[in-house]
Amino acid sequence: MPHADPEEAADPHGARARRPFPLRVAAVDIGSNAIRLMAVEFYNRKYYHTLAAERVSIRLGRYAFRDGRFPPEVMDEVVAACERFRELMHALQIAAHRAVATSAMRDSANGRELAERIRAEAGLALEVISGAEEVSLVYEAVKNRVALGSAPWMLTDLGGGSVEVSLIDHAAIRFSGTYPFGAVRLLEQEAWVRDDAGAVLCGELARQMPDLVEELARTEQLAGCIATGGNIDALAHLARIERHPWAGGLLPTRLLRKTLENVLPLSVPQRVKKLHLRRDRADVIVPAARVYLCLAQFAQVQEIHVPGVGLKHGLLYDLVNRHLRAAPPRSAE
Numbered sequence: 001m002p003h004a005d006p007e008e009a010a011d012p013h014g015a016r017a018r019r020p021f022p023l024r025v026a027a028v029d030i031g032s033n034a035i036r037l038m039a040v041e042f043y044n045r046k047y048y049h050t051l052a053a054e055r056v057s058i059r060l061g062r063y064a065f066r067d068g069r070f071p072p073e074v075m076d077e078v079v080a081a082c083e084r085f086r087e088l089m090h091a092l093q094i095a096a097h098r099a100v101a102t103s104a105m106r107d108s109a110n111g112r113e114l115a116e117r118i119r120a121e122a123g124l125a126l127e128v129i130s131g132a133e134e135v136s137l138v139y140e141a142v143k144n145r146v147a148l149g150s151a152p153w154m155l156t157d158l159g160g161g162s163v164e165v166s167l168i169d170h171a172a173i174r175f176s177g178t179y180p181f182g183a184v185r186l187l188e189q190e191a192w193v194r195d196d197a198g199a200v201l202c203g204e205l206a207r208q209m210p211d212l213v214e215e216l217a218r219t220e221q222l223a224g225c226i227a228t229g230g231n232i233d234a235l236a237h238l239a240r241i242e243r244h245p246w247a248g249g250l251l252p253t254r255l256l257r258k259t260l261e262n263v264l265p266l267s268v269p270q271r272v273k274k275l276h277l278r279r280d281r282a283d284v285i286v287p288a289a290r291v292y293l294c295l296a297q298f299a300q301v302q303e304i305h306v307p308g309v310g311l312k313h314g315l316l317y318d319l320v321n322r323h324l325r326a327a328p329p330r331s332a333e
Contacts, residue, residue: 023323024051026089027315028082028099028124032061032160032184033230033280035078037085038312039092045320046144047246051092056081057280060104061160061184069109078114082122096323098315099124102134103161103182131178135164137314138228139173144317145246145307151223154216154299157310158229158288160184165212165295167219168226175215179208183231186287201287202294209298216298225301227251228310231288234281235259236306248307253296256304260289 026039035056040048058077063070070078082099089097099118105111105128118126129137138157142148148170155166161182167175186201206213216222236243236251239259243249263271263286271282296304 020324021045023096023320024092024094025316025319025323026085026092026094026097027312027319028085028097028126029310029312029315030060030078030082030099030101030105030118030126031311032064032102032104032182033059033284035060035081036312037088038316039089039094040316042316042320045324048316052088054085054088057278059160059184059280060108061182062188064104064108064111065161065185066188068107070111070114075110075114075117079117079121082118082124082126086123096319097124098319099126100129100133100137100311100315101126102129102159102311103131103185106130107161131162131164132176134159134178134311135166135173135176137311137318138164138309139166139168139314140317140321141309141311141313142168142226142228142307143170144313145248145309146226146305149223151221152219153223153305154225154295154301156225156227156292156295158183158227158231158291159311160284163291163295165209167215169223175212177209177212179205179212181205181208181291183284183288183291186291187284198290198293201290202297205291205294206298213298222299222301224303224305225296225299226305226307227292228307229288230281230310231285232292232304232306233308233310234277234285235289235292238263238275241306243306243308245308248305248309251304251306253293253302253304256289256293256296260286260293263289 023042029036037054039052040050042048115126152167152169155168157164159182162178163181164178166173239255241249241251268282271277
């Protein structure tokens with residue numbers, strides 16, 4: 001059971017409303033591969049229990065990266081999902097929420113139109129955030145799960161449309177870059193899912209990430225590599241590594257490579273049936289694994305720390321920080 005925070009000590013005046021905790025907040029992440037809601041109740045500034053976790057499999061990246069725009073029927077599905085999320089937040093008496101959209105919404109020609117519909121029809125205060133903001137939010141989540149020191153870590157957050165790679169320590173983000181190598185985007189380019197694509201992809205990543213490669217070359221010894229996102233969580237599960245509920249676990253790169261070798265011969269339906277992967281995870285997991293292996297090679301690490309957090313967790317911690325700073329949060333009422 002998470003420990004009690006000193007800020008939750010008994011109020012000598014009995015004024016419960018003055019206590020910062022417990023606090024119910026929710027995050028909505030409209031990504032390139034799916035739309036997610038996570039609603040939690042924080043005991044203190046770090047620990048919480050989950051009230052609800054919903055995932056709607058709408059692959060916006062397929063349309064944004066292939067066609068350049070969302071079809072009307074898909075926009076209707078997204079708005080309907082957001083309306084359901086809003087109703088659930090109301091039923092759970094959520095005090096504040098934050099809703100964001102990422103690469104697919106940024107890249108689509110009618111992404112702004114969809115964002116406006118979500119605000120107007122679903123009542124969510126949606127923000128279309130930049131890659132830099134994604135990094136900042138994921139960093140916030142990682143700081144609450146990993147004991148960062150003064151030595152730099154490489155942080156890799158792989159989504160459907162982009163991969164954000166940063167060098168971080170306990171005090172700051174030292175370097176950050178956003179690159180168009182998300183798992184859904186790569187899937188739409190068939191060259192990157194062929195059996196022989198691994199080495200070629202590493203070469204292409206190095207070509208398009210010269211700033212990262214140069215930064216790594218002049219960086220002192222890395223403390224390690226941290227990876228976040230649904231794909232690395234799925235790969236860690238397939239690799240059967242031991243994982244702590246809050247601290248996560250370590251995935252050796254040799255085991256990640258072996259896991260990829262086991263997945264590659266299977267068709268997508270076989271991955272669903274034999275590996276118990278969701279359909280919208282079973283196809284993107286191959287390009288995702290390749291990106292992680294390439295980045296681990298660039299960082300010259302033999303294992304990847306998988307803390308089990310992502311963008312939605314960063315949104316939740318950001319809401320707590322805003323609450324504690326007494327900034328007026330967005331109400332879910």
